[in-house]
Amino acid sequence: MPLSTLADFLPAVQPWQLALICAGVTAAYVIFGMAGFGTALVAGPVLAHFIPVATIVPLLALLDFFAAATNIARDRHAADSAELGRLVPFLAAGSLAGAALLLWGRPDALQWALGAFATGYALHALSGHKPRSALPPRAALPFGFIGGIFSALFGSGGFLYAIYLAGRLDDKDRIRVTQSTLIGLSTLTRAVLFLLAGVYAQAPMLVLAAALVPAMLLGTAIGRRITLRLSREQFLRVVHGVVLCSGVLLLWRQWAGA
Template sequence: SKIVPLLVLLDFVAAFGNLLPSRRDVAKPELLRLLPCMAVGCTLGVIFLLNLKSDLLLLLMGLFISAYAIYSLWVKTRPTQLSVVWALPMGTVGGMFGALFGSGGFLYAIYLNSRLPKEAARATQSALISCSTVVRLSLFAIAGVYADLPLLVLAVCLLPAMVLGLWFGRRLTLRLSREAFVRLVTWLVLASGIALIGRYLST
């Protein structure tokens, strides 16, 4: 109840921080394909959140993203571009994970990085996350979550580190080739999956 609203608040600032300097690179056709799927996924995520145990969801997410990351790193020969049909599952599951865990962007990254140049993929993903966070931020604000002063103070304390991370990440992606960038993202996804599984097993 506290962490997810905090993540949404930081995601909102981060997404617009990435979007503003690169908004002209946004691929509108891909954005329009993913947005309806993301909306459906958010709705499903809320339903699952209210009806499933959170520890089971944590395990399922960890297993899913770890399996995909291992597949991506292991299999060398695969299509260089995903079909537009993949917008449906990637957008829907990404929206669902965003509602459940505050983080579904890795699925958008997988889809967009396979279809777009690096800058266009990053800009389009920032646009998607911006749309998602606006909706969730509005709902949390209406519910009065952000009336909690300590939560806002914590967000302000975390902002400098987030801004530094945005600056460093942007410089890093500009220096890497597309292949190296995708591989780095995949390793980060795998590390996240393993951490989630470890967290489930430690509870």
């Protein structure tokens, strides 16, 4: 069971607990290295057994930002600047709208719609149906804006960017690196908000994040190496599989909390 605070947890951590946490984080960042998102799917449930749930989102935001920055530094030439230019303004606007909903609305009900959409889309994509045409550039507005909203609310908007990019770009490396760039911008926004709220002023948070950096780097490197060996079709199956898991997890959380 998780202890009440990170300050309680760190002095009492056992080697086997740290090993399990590092294994979960490594596996999560293998997924991130391949798809550019999805760390909460794997790392979240593992971390929840050992540390306070309220700590998980800011911790993963910090690690996601540095993982994305690592990918961008290594492969920045592969990012599609035109698609970034289309998506980023809507992502930023959506993030502001999501922050407003978080403060003054009741955002939990929106998870049902998001989970249903993600699950339905992924099942359709994995069925082998071929779309008649690529997504038009104007699709950046709904995917960027709604992705920004859900990134701000739940940290779970990354798959919407992935759907858009998969429908626009033919090269898997351009999809992966452009996705990482978007996740880096999105998590930077969240990390700044957590910083202003004083979350990162807690020394135990920074100590744990630093301890998990090697696991993050290892997982990201493994995921990237795997992706380089995949065809575009195999890569998209991985992305759609992660989208499906994201949708099912959102629906399960809503059902379990009902």
